[in-house]
Amino acid sequence: MVTVPTRQGLEAVDILRRGAGDDAVGPVLHDDGCDTLGFVVPPGTAAGWDMPGSTCTETDGRGLRLSPEPPAGGSDWLLPPGEADLATDPAVLRAALGEAARLIEAADNCR
Numbered sequence: 001m002v003t004v005p006t007r008q009g010l011e012a013v014d015i016l017r018r019g020a021g022d023d024a025v026g027p028v029l030h031d032d033g034c035d036t037l038g039f040v041v042p043p044g045t046a047a048g049w050d051m052p053g054s055t056c057t058e059t060d061g062r063g064l065r066l067s068p069e070p071p072a073g074g075s076d077w078l079l080p081p082g083e084a085d086l087a088t089d090p091a092v093l094r095a096a097l098g099e100a101a102r103l104i105e106a107a108d109n110c111r
Contacts, residue, residue, distance in 0.1 A: 001038045002045070002090075004054045004097060006030065009037030011100030013079070016092065026088040028079040037078060042087045051094055053101065 004012070009028070016025040029038040041056065049056035 001029075001057045002041050002049065002051075002054055002088075002093060002097075003036050003038045003057065006034050006037055007104060008053065008097060008100045009039070011103055012039075012093065012096040013037075015096040015099050016088070019096070020092075024088070024092060025079060026086055027077060027081045028088075029075045030078045032074045032076070038075075039088045039093055040081075040086060041090050041093065045090045049090070051097055054097060 009030075013025055013028060025039070027040045029040075030036070046056040046058035
């Protein structure tokens with residue numbers, strides 16, 4: 001699971017959907033405080049994840065059941081699991097998060 005601040009995550013979801021449609025992004029969780037979004041990524045992603053401003057939690061693929069019910073208390077699905085891919089491609093996510101960070105920085109600098 002790659003966790004990012006909500007604003008950057010929402011921008012990334014939009015970027016992914018615009019670029020390749022709804023199938024480009026897997027399930028996404030948000031916390032109840034709407035502080036963070038978590039993107040489901042394939043097992044093994046954490047070993048090579050080094051994106052500033054984000055964290056990638058290592059799992060062994062067990063214990064995270066993708067069902068309509070959120071897998072953790074205090075969270076809910078922004079994009080629930082469906083019949084498409086159950087994970088977002090890490091390389092595609094990295095590019096979208098980078099673009100989102102640049103857009104946010106540009107918007108903040110225009111104030």
